[in-house]
Amino acid sequence: MSRTPNKNWKLQSFINSLVGELDKARDTLAYKSLHQPLSYDVKNLSLELQLFPEFDGREVRFKNAKTGETGASRISLELGSISDRQIRETTRAPVTKDEIPLEEIDDIEPEIKESLEKVGVRSVEDIELLERQNLNVGKMVERVQPQANPNSYSNLADRLKGLRGAYVQQQSQIAKMQERKNQPPVVKKLEVHREGLHAIVTLQGEQLAIRQDHIPTVSLDGHPAEVLKASANFFQFKCLAKHIGSEGAWLEIWLDPYAILKFTLKWSEN
Amino acid sequence: MEEEFNDEKTNTSTDPALLPMHQIIEKCVVPLSELNQGENPFYAHKIKISTPVEFDIIVQDDGNVVLGSAPPTSHYATSYKPIFHQLKMQITPKNSSRTKGR
Numbered sequence: 001m002s003r004t005p006n007k008n009w010k011l012q013s014f015i016n017s018l019v020g021e022l023d024k025a026r027d028t029l030a031y032k033s034l035h036q037p038l039s040y041d042v043k044n045l046s047l048e049l050q051l052f053p054e055f056d057g058r059e060v061r062f063k064n065a066k067t068g069e070t071g072a073s074r075i076s077l078e079l080g081s082i083s084d085r086q087i088r089e090t091t092r093a094p095v096t097k098d099e100i101p102l103e104e105i106d107d108i109e110p111e112i113k114e115s116l117e118k119v120g121v122r123s124v125e126d127i128e129l130l131e132r133q134n135l136n137v138g139k140m141v142e143r144v145q146p147q148a149n150p151n152s153y154s155n156l157a158d159r160l161k162g163l164r165g166a167y168v169q170q171q172s173q174i175a176k177m178q179e180r181k182n183q184p185p186v187v188k189k190l191e192v193h194r195e196g197l198h199a200i201v202t203l204q205g206e207q208l209a210i211r212q213d214h215i216p217t218v219s220l221d222g223h224p225a226e227v228l229k230a231s232a233n234f235f236q237f238k239c240l241a242k243h244i245g246s247e248g249a250w251l252e253i254w255l256d257p258y259a260i261l262k263f264t265l266k267w268s269e270n
Numbered sequence: 271m272e273e274e275f276n277d278e279k280t281n282t283s284t285d286p287a288l289l290p291m292h293q294i295i296e297k298c299v300v301p302l303s304e305l306n307q308g309e310n311p312f313y314a315h316k317i318k319i320s321t322p323v324e325f326d327i328i329v330q331d332d333g334n335v336v337l338g339s340a341p342p343t344s345h346y347a348t349s350y351k352p353i354f355h356q357l358k359m360q361i362t363p364k365n366s367s368r369t370k371g372r
Contacts (some may be wrong), residue, residue, distance in 0.1 A: 014327070017335045021291035032303060034362055036315060039303045041364045042295055048356035049325070062328045065353040072353070078357040171367050 008054055008061040015077070018047070022079060058114075093118075099123040100167050112156075115141045122169075124160050172245055180258035183207045187261065193247035194241055200228070200267070203235040203253075214256040220265070222251040230255075288326050288338035299361055319360040322354035 014210045020046055050065040050072040065072035081103035101123050102113050119140045121127055131135055139155055189204040209216050209230035218225040218237045225239035235253070243249055248266030255261065289297075291359035298319055344352055 009327060009329050009335045013329075013335045015335055016336075017337050018291065021337055022295065024292035025289075025295035025299070028292070029299055032300060036303050039364050040299050040317070042299060042359055043359075043362045044360040046358045048358075050353045050355055064325060068350045068351050069353065127365065202316070206307045 008063045010059065010061055014062070018045075018077075019079065041074075044078060044080050046076060048074055048076045051075050095123050098127045101162065101181060105160075105163055105167065107159070124164055125154055127160055161233045180211075180256065183210060185255055185259050190263075192244070192265070192267075195238075197241055198238050199241040199244055201225075201251075203261075204233060206233060207237075208232055208235045209255050211256040213263065215254070217254045219252045219254075220244065249257050285342050288324060288340040291337040291339045294323070294339050294341075294357075295359065296360060302361060313363065315363060318358070319361065320356065320358045323357045324352050325355050 019056055022042065026041065029039065029041055034039075049062075050080055051074075052063040052065060053075075054061050054063060054068075063076070064246070072111050102116060102121070103106065103114075105124070112181055116127070117123075117135070119137075121130070121137070127137060128138075185205065185207050187203050187205040188207075189202075191202045193200045193202075210232050216227055216230045218239070220239050220243045223239065225237045225243075227235075227237045229236040235255075237253075244267060246264055248264045250266045251261075251263045253261040302314065302317060322341050322342055324341075324343060327337070328336040330336065334345060339357070342352065
């Protein structure tokens, strides 16, 4: 007897879980068939479930009928076998690496994304294809979702053009970040010399300022310092000696947007 | 004493009286294979099973569900009966040395 709280679920989640369970069982049976001359397999599996459907205005969810509950609806579902060839013929290819999936775009309202998915639009490329074919996305959505506002979809392709640029930029930033992660800066030696009112700080190491497209910046407790020399193995900057102080100062060296060195710098006691 | 079945991947407990769904299917099919071994010239070429089952459907935080199932755990008429769902399966032999040539 079930004692868990009665929570509602989506049919898709249920079917995914059921298919997963059937796959697990078939894997076990396939393994057993290796040792036995005659083995059996499940060809069809069907369920008749006692459920309460619920509709919240956007989607239908189901709740399992529990002990003592009457008036549940009976819902039948049947899982049949399907060959990989049939799957290829009846389903669309998944969103490829070069396409931009709609779920990754934060600037489109969730309702619009949902409506687009209902008409089979899953990526920015799908919308652009529809626009090229001169189809009206708003009208298509309106047909399946009469309450949708077709005006929200009228300039979608234009909006996405801007978003595509932003997305490509974001992806290139992620790639650069990853690239920098593989080449982390290493500090092997740090020296501080005093020159009158100024202090010259020299860092030696590897992979320090390796990006030519970015000018490194240094801040010492929030005071900017002047970068004298920046290369992969050598980095030097000048600051006012009083900014270091005997208490120590918080030093931040932004070698590039993806590599920041942070130290506490202070004069030694002697 | 309370014993619980813990699914390793999901870390979600279904009712201890119920099994994960795939075990129910395996428990129905595996004994058939064992029955039909040996020199017996006959074998079952289609078996249909239809049984009432209890279902426990656990909804996880991410919306995925975990299924627990078992044949009826209660056989006595009580004022509150558990809800029974119907599970139907068609079981057929796989291509093997016994079925070849059919």
